[in-house]
Amino acid sequence: MKKILGFLAVAAVTLLAGCGGGDNGESITAVGSSALQPLVEAAAEQYQTEHLGVFINVQGGGTGTGLSQIQQGAVEIGNSDLFAEEKPGIDAKKLVDHRVAVVGITPIANPGVGVKNLTVVQLRRLFTGEITNWKQVGGKDLPVVVVNRAQGSGTRSTFEKWVLQDRQPIAAQEQDSTGMVRSIVASTPGAVSYVAFSYVDATVRALALNGVTPTDAHVTTNEWPIWSYEHMYTRGQPTGLTKAFLSYILAPATQQRLVAKMGYIPVTAMQVERDADGNVVKRGE
Structure with a gap:
C-alpha cells in the first residue's frame, strides 16, 4: 500500500509539473x-x-x-x-x-422574402414599422417580422446608430443571442434582423444596401458603414x-x-x- 501511495504521489507531482508550464x-x-x-x-x-x-x-x-x-x-x-x-x-x-x-454588421432576412437589396431608408422604415409588408419594397406578399437584439447589445447600438439614426424602433421580440436571432430569422417567414458578418450562413439572406454588398472590402473603405x-x-x-x-x-x-x-x-x-x-x-x- 505504501508503495502504491508513493507512486501516486510522484505521478501527481509529475502531472502537475507538466501541466503547469510555469x-x-x-x-x-x-x-x-x-x-x-x-x-x-x-x-x-x-x-x-x-x-x-x-x-x-x-x-x-x-x-x-x-x-x-x-x-x-x-x-x-x-x-x-x-x-x-x-x-x-x-x-x-x-x-x-x-x-x-x-466586425461588419449586415441586415439579414428569411430567404423567402424575395428581396436582395434595399435602400438605407427602406431598411430604416422596416425597423420603425413604417413598412409592414415585403411587397412594399418589391418582395413577396409577406408581413414583416422584426427581430431585434436585446437592449445593451453593442450590435444593436451600432445598427441603430448607422441605420435608424435616432429614430425609434418598432416594438419587437428581442434576443440576447446572435445565434438565436439567426435561427429565428431562418425559420420565420418574413423575418428580418441584423448580425455580424461572421454569423451569416446559408440559412439566411444578407441584404445589400444601396447596391453595396456587405463585404470585408467594403467595410475597410467605409463604403459599408455598419461596422x-x-x-x-x-x-x-x-x-x-x-x-x-x-x-x-x-x-x-x-x-x-x-x-x-x-x-x-x-x-x-x-x-x-x-x-x-x-x-x-x-x-x-
Whole structure:
C-alpha cells in the first residue's frame, strides 16, 4: 500500500509539473459582446492548448454586460462592440481599450422574402414599422417580422446608430443571442434582423444596401458603414495572464490564422479609422 501511495504521489507531482508550464493554474474571465465571443473562444482554446495549466473562461451577455463587469472589476476582460465612451454609466477613463478586430454588421432576412437589396431608408422604415409588408419594397406578399437584439447589445447600438439614426424602433421580440436571432430569422417567414458578418450562413439572406454588398472590402473603405471595432477592455493596464492573452490575440500570426478566417477584419486591414463620435478619417491622417 505504501508503495502504491508513493507512486501516486510522484505521478501527481509529475502531472502537475507538466501541466503547469510555469503558469501555476492561473485563470481569467472575459465577458461581453456576443459578436466577438466566437473569436475570443477560439483564441482561448488555442492559447490553452499551447500553454497548459491556464484557463480562460469566455462568456457572452452582450456589450453592456462586458463593460459594466469590467468597470466593477468583476472580470479581467470586458468584450465590447462599442467604445466605452458610447455607453452611458461607463467611466471610460478607468478602462484601457484593446482593439482586436473589426466586425461588419449586415441586415439579414428569411430567404423567402424575395428581396436582395434595399435602400438605407427602406431598411430604416422596416425597423420603425413604417413598412409592414415585403411587397412594399418589391418582395413577396409577406408581413414583416422584426427581430431585434436585446437592449445593451453593442450590435444593436451600432445598427441603430448607422441605420435608424435616432429614430425609434418598432416594438419587437428581442434576443440576447446572435445565434438565436439567426435561427429565428431562418425559420420565420418574413423575418428580418441584423448580425455580424461572421454569423451569416446559408440559412439566411444578407441584404445589400444601396447596391453595396456587405463585404470585408467594403467595410475597410467605409463604403459599408455598419461596422464597429471589437474592443477587449481591461481595468487599468493588463498584467499576468490577461496581458499575455491579449498579446496573443493581437500577434500577427493570430490575426492571420484566426481573425480573418473567422469572418472578422484585422484592424491593420482598415483603410479608415473611426472615433467614438463616429468621425471617419483615412488611416494615418
